[in-house]
Amino acid sequence: MVCDAIIPNQPALWEDELPFLLWEIGPRRVIEHWMDTLFRSNATLRIWLEQPDDMLYSFVCETFPLNRRAQVFSGTPSSRPEACTFLDSKGGIVIRRGPQITPYLPRQAVTRTWFAMVRQWLNDLVANGSQSPELEQQIAPGVFIGHHCSISKDTTFLPPCWVGTGSTISGATIGPNTVVGENCVIASGVRIEDSYVLSNTFIPSNAQLSGVVAGVGGILTHATGARYSSQPELS
Numbered sequence: 001m002v003c004d005a006i007i008p009n010q011p012a013l014w015e016d017e018l019p020f021l022l023w024e025i026g027p028r029r030v031i032e033h034w035m036d037t038l039f040r041s042n043a044t045l046r047i048w049l050e051q052p053d054d055m056l057y058s059f060v061c062e063t064f065p066l067n068r069r070a071q072v073f074s075g076t077p078s079s080r081p082e083a084c085t086f087l088d089s090k091g092g093i094v095i096r097r098g099p100q101i102t103p104y105l106p107r108q109a110v111t112r113t114w115f116a117m118v119r120q121w122l123n124d125l126v127a128n129g130s131q132s133p134e135l136e137q138q139i140a141p142g143v144f145i146g147h148h149c150s151i152s153k154d155t156t157f158l159p160p161c162w163v164g165t166g167s168t169i170s171g172a173t174i175g176p177n178t179v180v181g182e183n184c185v186i187a188s189g190v191r192i193e194d195s196y197v198l199s200n201t202f203i204p205s206n207a208q209l210s211g212v213v214a215g216v217g218g219i220l221t222h223a224t225g226a227r228y229s230s231q232p233e234l235s
Helices: 030-040 054-063 110-128
Strands: 002-007 044-049 070-074 083-087 093-097 136-140 143-146 161-163 178-180 191-193 208-210 212-215 218-221
Touching: 030 044, 030 054, 030 093, 030 110, 044 054, 054 070, 110 161, 110 212, 178 191, 208 212
Parallel strands: 002 044, 002 083, 044 070, 143 161, 161 178, 191 208
Antiparallel strands: 083 093, 136 143, 212 218
């Protein structure tokens, strides 16, 4: 079965201008999680872009070069689709058979859809454990820590949460429903809940983050995509 993803535009992150399909979810990208779902359904993905995107095209060619189960095209399907694949409002990946064309993102803040996918990924980790034990370990129920991290003894984790490889956390409280990306530094007194700290981000002492996605480009409230009204300086 061939599933078409119809992408009329490419929402970009507030930093690096990454297309949505390349936003990070833990150690992987949105499109990799998407491909996992399609692979289980024995489906091939065709991505139709309104405008060419060299970054996404290169990633697809480099990540899925052998089985060619994902391809990128410009324009719209030349014939009626066999099936469409898209996200619902809760971040679920949907495969719908038939010729109906459905845009791949629901009508809500793109950050809200993305964080719903993050929540589903965290819940799957808790339910099924890590699929990458060579990269991370479960140090307590629902708490997954990447290799080569430095975690002080006075750090508290509230599951579910995930910390990426190479990150340093000193006396912070992390979780629940929280992801700290790879190579992050979280200083003492920090409290992070229901949030995502993007890879390579520094969170200064005593920062309080709730319901946000934070990166070197700033902090957004993930439910609305709006800039956080009061935020610490990040680097």
